[in-house]
Amino acid sequence: MLNRIAGSFARSIVAVSAILLLTTVTALAHEYASGPLKVVHPWSPSTTPGATVGAGYMKVVNLSPAPIRLLGASSPAAARVEFHSMSMDGGVMRMRPLPEGLVVPANGQVQLKPGGMHMMLIGLNRPLTEEELVPLTLIFQGGLRMDVELYVENMGAAVNAHEH
Numbered sequence: 001m002l003n004r005i006a007g008s009f010a011r012s013i014v015a016v017s018a019i020l021l022l023t024t025v026t027a028l029a030h031e032y033a034s035g036p037l038k039v040v041h042p043w044s045p046s047t048t049p050g051a052t053v054g055a056g057y058m059k060v061v062n063l064s065p066a067p068i069r070l071l072g073a074s075s076p077a078a079a080r081v082e083f084h085s086m087s088m089d090g091g092v093m094r095m096r097p098l099p100e101g102l103v104v105p106a107n108g109q110v111q112l113k114p115g116g117m118h119m120m121l122i123g124l125n126r127p128l129t130e131e132e133l134v135p136l137t138l139i140f141q142g143g144l145r146m147d148v149e150l151y152v153e154n155m156g157a158a159v160n161a162h163e164h
């Protein structure tokens with residue numbers, strides 16, 4: 001009898017965890033598609049109150065046989081959005097703005113990630129809060145615009161790693 005109760009209790013825990021897992025995976029693995037372009041899991045680390053700068057990361061996939069340039073981006077949460085590269089320079093990580101944006105190779109992809117190429121949300125008008133979705137418009141060559149949302153994750157380590 002006790003065994004039976006314990007068994008059904010365990011089963012309901014499994015069911016609840018499965019639902020939670022599904023919800024989390026859906027929120028984290030969001031992606032957007034437009035024509036030959038796919039933007040996979042755009043996200044931002046949460047920021048502390050008063051922070052004026054945030055970061056943004058994502059994977060951009062180009063399914064077309066021609067390279068496509070990502071010219072820039074904008075967000076209502078920031079005065080402007082810049083693309084930066086990051087490289088080692090005499091043992092020091094340095095960021096460089098990419099004023100021309102970046103090229104997504106033909107049938108290829110570009111990964112923006114902590115410690116690598118990234119977006120910077122400059123002049124934040126509010127903190128980025130864990131689990132919120134921040135609108136971001138990506139502007140590609142040829143005038144193609146893509147609206148995505150940055151999913152804000154609690155990633156203190158990523159924010160610290162990004163400071164320069």
Ligand SMILES: [Cu+2]
Nearest residue numbers: 084095119120
């Ligand atoms: Cu930067």
